[in-house]
Amino acid sequence: MNHTSSTTTATPPDTLQMLESLKQAVAQALEKKKRLGQYAVIWENGKPVLIGEDAPQTPSCQKLKTT
Numbered sequence: 908m909n910h911t912s913s914t915t916t917a918t919p920p921d922t923l924q925m926l927e928s929l930k931q932a933v934a935q936a937l938e939k940k941k942r943l944g945q946y947a948v949i950w951e952n953g954k955p956v957l958i959g960e961d962a963p964q965t966p967s968c969q970k971l972k973t974t
Contacts, residue, residue, distance in 0.1 A: 940947050946959030957963065 937947055937949075940959065944959075944961060946957055946962035948955050948957055950956070
């Protein structure tokens with residue numbers, strides 16, 4: 908049988924570059940939404956979270972934390 912190894916291997920440099928690019932794009936998008944006064948939905952501790960001054964305060968959103 909052919910089993911995959913459970914040992915940790917180094918992440919290829921191009922994968923790290925892609926991850927860094929995605930992180931930068933998300934940071935830029937969140938900063939733009941903040942400057943425009945728009946709220947954003949992010950994932951935190953396994954749940955969606957609304958952030959921003961104009962985040963909805965409807966009953967369906969009461970379980971979501973706003974900041």
